[in-house]
Amino acid sequence: DKQFCTISLDSSGESLHRRGYRLSTNIAPINEVLAAGLVMMSGWDGQCDLLDPMCGSGTILIEAAMIACRIPPNLLRKEFGFERWKDWDEELFDTIEQSLLKKAREFHHKIIGYDKAPSAVQKAKENITNAHLDDYIKVSRQDFFQTEKEDQDPLFMVFNPPYGERLDVEMESFYGQIGTTLKHGYPDTKACFITSNLEGLKHVGLRHSKKIKVFNAKLESRLVCYDMYAGSRKAKNQKS
Secondary structure (H helix, E strand, O other), X not given: XXXXXXXXXXXXXXXXXXXXXXXXXXXXXXXXXXXXXXXXXXXXXXXXXXXXXXXXXXXXXXXXXXXXXXXXXXXXXXXXXXXXXXXXXXXXXXHHHHHHHOOOOOOOOOEEEEEOOHHHHHHXXXXXXXXXXXXXXXXXXOOHHHXXXXXXXXXXXXEOOOOOOOOOOOHHHHHHHHHHHHHHHOOOEEEEEEEOOXXXXXXXXXXXXXXXXXXXXXXXXXXXXXXEOOHHHHHHHHHO
């Protein structure tokens, strides 16, 4: 209808998913908003440790820490579009910001990241420092497939493995290794990851407890969760 037009005001400016902490990224970085959504959909409530075993540049780790500490997600953002409006009320904005900061809390568990690429570990550490979350997140260079759970306490995993879309990985073997590592190395763990490689999922070899359809940009994907019970490692040891 040519008799009507819509006039909109941009209140955000730059896209809100850009939190302001991510200075360094890898080949296939996950969107910050999606990362936060995965943590929340996984069911992690901050009452146990969280591990991202393929942490890349640390986005999931940082979003998890902000959720656990109740830190406003755009706290580091330099500006919003509404700050240029004529009726911009800076005093009101400061009041709202301070009221949100008063809700922040300490987090008494660990958030841990692994990656086998030294460059990824370095980028994750830089981003974590930029987000002022060094006290809550620890990252180290490790190949997830060569690791085992560090203690007997309950553990959550949330991660974003390669899908085979942009990273050259032999997918059937890769997803099979995910399942084997979880089954034999991570008892009493809930492991959730996102992938668009639905064929690769068939090779994990575990029964999922949750499967949610999500989109990573334009890629139709699934968030899948697996509950690994405390007897998994014990059963392996009895066979050996």
